[in-house]
Amino acid sequence: MTTTTLPPTTAAAAATTDAVKVHGDGDGAVRALDGVTVAFDRGAFTAIMGPSGSGKSTLMHCAAGLDTLTSGRAAIGDVDLAALSDRELTRLRRERVGFVFQAFNLLPTLTAAENVALPLALAGRRPDPAWMDAVVGALRLGDRLDHRPAELSGGQQQRVAVARALIARPQIVFADEPTGNLDRRTGGELLELLASAVRDLGQTVVMVTHDPVAAAHADRVVFLADGRIVGEVGHPSADDVLDRLKRLGG
């Protein structure tokens, strides 16, 4: 295990400690997270895998400050998320966190360029032109910037979402099934772009997925089942991941 000891060191971009999340109460209560301690290293591409209902999305939401834990700690850098108000959480998200969702990533009324710049615009800032060019170039969006989402293909839309996630140079990017709605080829391209953001730009990326092929692009895969961490693999191939999954699924 490469999970770090408490408290999370500054080496980790984000971490949870004994994270517990209970949905509902009484007889209907579900423990979505059951004591998860995990750290996501800076400059690394981490995949979170697990069967559906394993709590992988919940882990991501809580680690990213979109949801709150029932108990335990979640931190981004050295900031304890539980200590933040809604306003502070919002500011943290737009300054230090990038998001890529499976669908509904873009505002339909804004152009691609406006969608990319959205987190900065919300903070009242403009993107650094050199960085904007670099991101747009890396994601091959140069000729698509003035289009609205409805005029873009699914792959292009997801690339715009990745560009938006990178534009504020966040400490960490969370991606939730980013290739879930894409065909295999387009999905592969997007994952390659994410991986190159880590490799070439030093970006930290955490991705939730149930696709072993997708997970194989990561530096490290963390497996979740029934709200607990049940193992991990470093620099896996798709077959490694599939093997592991089969054993988990039992």
Place this chain on the structure above:
Amino acid sequence: MRRVILSGLWARRRRLLGTSLAVFLGTAFLAGTLMLSGTLRANFERLFSDANAGTDAVVRSVASVETDRGPARAPIDESLAARIRALDGVAAAAPLVEGYGQVRGRDGEAVGGNGPPRIAASWVEPAALSGYELAAGRAPRAPGEAVLNRGAAEAGGLRIGDETVVETPEPVRVRVVGLATFAGEDGFGESTYAAFTLDEAQRLLAGGAGRVSEIRVAAGPGVSQEELVARVAAVLPGGVEAVTGAQAADEDLADVTGDFVDAFEIVLLVFAGIVLLVAAFSIANTLSIVVAQRTRESALLRAVGASRGQVRGAVVAEAGAIGLVASLAGVAGGLAIASALKALIAAAGASPPLDGLALSPAVVAIPVAVGVGVTVLAGLAPARRAARVAPVTAMREADAGEPAGRGPLGAAVRGLGALLARAGALRGVPGTLARANAARSPRRALRTASALIAGVGVVTLITVFAASLKTSTLDRVEASFGGDLAVSAPGFGGGALPPSLAERVARLPEVDGAAALGTGSARLGGDSRPITGADPRSLARVLDLDVTAGSVERLAGEELAVSRDLAQERGWRVGSAVPVAFADGTRAELRVGAVYGRDDVVGDVVIPRATSARHAVQPLDRAVLVTLAPGVGEAQGRRAVQTVTRAMGDPDVQTRAEYVEAQAGPLDVALGMVYVLLALAIVIALMGIANTLSLATHERRRELGLLRAVGATREQVRAMVRGEGLVVATLGALGGVVAGVAAAGALILAVGDGAGVTTLSLPGARLAIVVVVGALAGTLAAVRPARRAARLDPLRAIGGAV
């Protein structure tokens, strides 16, 4: 199908609340109006039946002239009373004199007025024949003694033994010797009552001894009213008639209700109509959105075999159900509205008799029928749209609306958004998104704004029309009034100046000329009209009447002057003979001596004062127009005139500018009332906007969640929704003003001449206020939806697996 409809209604109950509220307010206003006018009628009915309870027959002269306060009747011979008393079956007969009399309070202030009559009369014994009964003190026995109704005495701070003044309209000093009640109450509604001895009343009010207004008769045991009338009629001379007490009461009631209550009811019903019109737009809009949101549901129904008619019927039935529930609630709300209107009327200074609330089946049935009808009508178009949904739509993803509306409408909404952004009202990313969202579906933006367009449009129409009327009137009064000062009768609703006032003012050294405008009515060639009695030479000096033929100045005693409109209508010209019947029952043939163009100050008919005063039962003046001697300043002249007026009821002495402005005074008061009532229509329109924004927020919850996830603060989300409200409301307010100005222009073109409106006057400041208030109110309407949008949990909104 019924289960589908009912369960659908229940599931969407919160959404439908917005729709119901519009119907609720509309029907509540309608019900409140009906309740209020019903109450007014019931109260008047009770008052008049009380007043005539002890009277079985009334003997009076046949009406000669109709006035706006009922028929004017010539006095009859007092000696008839003795002859009637001697008849078999007559228990009592009492002569009665009645006229105008303003009571002054202890502090010299006028008591009552501003609507309800100010009555001076002879004291009648037995009390049953007048309705007034002594509650304290005694009846008047000598000149200078008076009985007041208890309410007036209390209002004026007067007690038995106090001395005060009653103006009939010449000031008469009186000592209060008794207090009277009317049917056990402090008075007859809010009217004031001062009773003298018969002799004095005859001198003051009936033009001399031996003349009375009417004779009231009580029947002996076993004699019916009809039988009594038959017996009395047998001894009456020509021109004098007897009617039953019941008929007299009905006529009195009809005079008041036909005039006052009907006008009151019509005005309020027009407002209720406007409110319902605005509500209809609001309902149609909400139902459209609800139907759009249910596209998949409608498609599913069609896919599983529902016919177009069934889908359409379901929406119409839904509208009907909403209408029924909301209208029933509206009837209950009408009680509150009626009470609120009562308070509003009281606050405006009027005091019609409005005790309790009269409820009847009609005040329930009419609003419910209208409410259901309006809702169903408003639901027809959305129902047709729902029925057009193709079954295959059930399989497709729902669409949250176009990203950018096309066409001229979309461009207009975007342009408006850009304008607001430039004005600094829409800032930053929230501002940009608000503009974009408003322009997403320009049709929906327009539908949402339509209710506000209707409401603001009506406000604008009335504002522009009133402003134009005022400007036109003031222009004409200004052009015609060449005097320096004017003395006006106090209060509205038949106040009067004593005719001697003009004579005394004219004798002042500071005054060059004083023309009194006498009030009266006469029948000209079969048609009753108000007349102005004025001295031709003085009148011509202070008023430029724009005489087109003949001469007002040289009008002889047997001549009259008429307006150009009336002359054209009747085909009269200078020299035409006009048969005239006066209020005192006499007839004469006058010749047209002049035709004039400006009728704003004197009305359609001017009769020389010498003639009109001779035929008036109680001569009354409504104004005295004054020109000052050369070299006398306005202030000095006013002081001089006030030395005379102070002793004669202290009426207003106005400068030329004040007098001109005062001619539009009633219009301003009426406009104030109109605005208060129309505010309700605007409130309904704004609720429609709030409703649409709530629905849009619901549709776009995923976008909102995304915004929150990528770093929009709650305040930014709120600002975005408020901004969209601002754009839509500005669209409504601007559109309403444009529509209203256009409608006012068309109206003035169509009827302007007849209504005396010659110029279109645009009160820019007022219209700007209307737009700004409308736009700001739109932002206010967005507050709740904005708060709801900001509370959305970003996670749930994204639809992420939880």
